[in-house]
Amino acid sequence: MSFIKIFIHLVFSTKNRAPFLNTFDIRIKVWKHIKEYTTEKGIFLDVVNGYSDHCHCLISLGSDQNIEKITQLIKGESSHWINKNKLTKDKFSWQDEYFAVSISESMVDQVRNYIKNQERHHQKKSFIEEYKEFIEKYNFKE
Template identity: 30%
Template sequence: MALWRLYYHLIWATKERQPLITPERKTQLYSYIIGKANTLGSIIHAVSGIENHIHLVASIPLRLSISNFVQNIKGSSAHYLNHLSPSQDLFGWQRGYGVFSMGSEQLEQAVMYVQNQKAHHSNGTRILSLEQHNHEDNGP
């Protein structure tokens, strides 16, 4: 078994940046993502966001590419939410994502940043380089 300590800050947006992550969906979405990541052998250190995008701090095992991880999480979470409450607006993720690697020294700071997303957006204390993602990529 390989020893791995890989840390990533991932960001992606809802379809057309619509405010689809409602308070009703937020808890269900975050719980689902944590559970799905666990079944993939990944660790979610933090997950949060606002109505139109999400941030994750995750450790992804060597056997799983980052793009496969993101594709799996995005696809299955949208499917889950749409089948959980079919009467709500159709949930979807925009194409593409942003990913930043970090060392263990930055892990605590990244976790705190993700956990305080709502405050950062309200107070204008966002780190702009961590809020960008490329929706034009060919990725998931």
């Protein structure tokens, strides 16, 4: 048996950063559904949360999983589910792009708490500000 522990902080936004997930009730339903779906598909999703225009996931990859496929499954199935259940007024979709960074085990609790506190965090900071911080912190080139 192989032993693997690869934590990924995954962030993706709604199409054009539209505030589709504009109520706490909608967000709770979507995060709960994503958690149930990933469990059903054998994807280890430690925590999921976000705000009106984006989603954060802390995932641990299995030996037969890769970031692209996991992201595609989560985004594709959740947007289909949101539209099927008419949770948003307009047709819902996620942006094609996403952030994915590896997280050392020593930082898992900090990232987990950051994700859990998205509601409070975004009372002070917009997703655009958060986006710019990620770009800078992880040395991504735009």
